[in-house]
Amino acid sequence: MARTFDTTCCIVGGGPAGMMLGVLLARAGIKATVLEKHADFLRDFRGDTIHPSTLELMHELGWLEDFLALPHYKARHLHARFGGRDYRVADFTHLPTRCGYVAFMPQWDFLDFLAERAAACPQFELRMATEVTDIVAADRHVSGVRARDADGELTVGASLVVAADGRSSTVRERAGLEVTRLGAPMDVLWFRLPRGEGDPQEPAGSFAAGGILILIARGDYWQCGYVIAKGSLDALRDAGLPALREAIGTLAPFVRDRLDHIRAWDDVKLLNVAVDRLERWFRHGVLAIGDAAHAMSPIGGVGINLAIQDAVAAARLLAGPLARGMPSDDDLAAVQRRRQWPARVTQRLQLLVQERVIRAVLAGSGELGAPLPVRLLARLPWLQRLPARLIGLGVRPEHIA
């Protein structure tokens, strides 16, 4: 027989959005249960960026000092390389925040930190290795979820279910929330290469006709993202690994001496880039936030920031209604109203870059010069504060109540 228990807010997914929402609600005295399908937070690379806005939240929570004691790397600038020339395109040092940098930290360290802080709240519960398979719905009202763990099936009843289960959200699909797909001209191949002593320090993107390489320092290795035209992996495979190594060596000559670390196609993981959003983030008893509400393009590396900002707004707007009972549709609509605009504006900018820059670079051939905006940014350092603001703070930064 299926086991049953009740909570106040059942949060599906222990990613940045779910964990942040869980800890904030529990701090506000609301019983919050996070169900995470994985047994731990150790997973494939999914972005290591802790944005200045998130660091500001850490400060507001009184956790910043402890958080920054964890191993991390501070990126104060971002760079782009075109035709072998380096252009500085973002400067975080002038942001009106305590931390004028993006902290690069493995996402599992960030999530472990949130889990540890949350564990101090008696109202918080984290159930790992618990996969949600369906919602419990009667008429038009969602009253809980069905899940599976090592002991079998269970049913969780809740005043509110939050879908924080990412871009392939089971909850949004089962709840029938309609997804609008915005498309993307690229996919990303992720792999690792060792770091060397004379390597550059700051994260950078290298652009050449036909390909883009993103390099993110992670301890003793580079996390590399090779951006390719959507659907072109088969052609790349047909051309063979030597051709892939040659393309990467052209984009970042300093890694040429270690390209034999890409031994087989198994060393290379494909990220199928999808950009989408829900038209309506909620239905009675259920709300989607983070990637489940709006899967972002990888451009700018802002998905984690938006997910966390959604969680902060949701906690602020829903703690009161949850304390009183069940949030109304109007309460849930208030969260969408607050966070839809930042997600839409950011996606619109990402789509612009996808169409104007990425598509042209990937379809190009011959010498590739830096586009005018990149040259302007490099020439006018004060202008570098604008992309830093968009990436580091986002469009509508949230604060702890």
Ligand SMILES: Cc1cc2nc3c(=O)[nH]c(=O)nc-3n(C[C@H](O)[C@H](O)[C@H](O)COP(=O)(O)OP(=O)(O)OC[C@H]3O[C@@H](n4cnc5c(N)ncnc54)[C@H](O)[C@@H]3O)c2cc1C
């Ligand atoms: C390769 C890669 C690189 C990225 N790089 C960056 C970057 O540099 N900067 C950046 O800001 N963003 C980056 N992103 C995007 C970023 O990871 C997401 O935008 C962000 O993690 C969204 O947070 P979330 O909490 O909404 O969803 P997720 O992080 O996807 O978390 C969802 C959680 O739900 C769990 N889950 C899923 N289904 C179920 C279920 N049925 N039951 C229970 N649990 C479930 C998952 O295991 C996961 O833990 C990257 C993404 C990828 C894939």
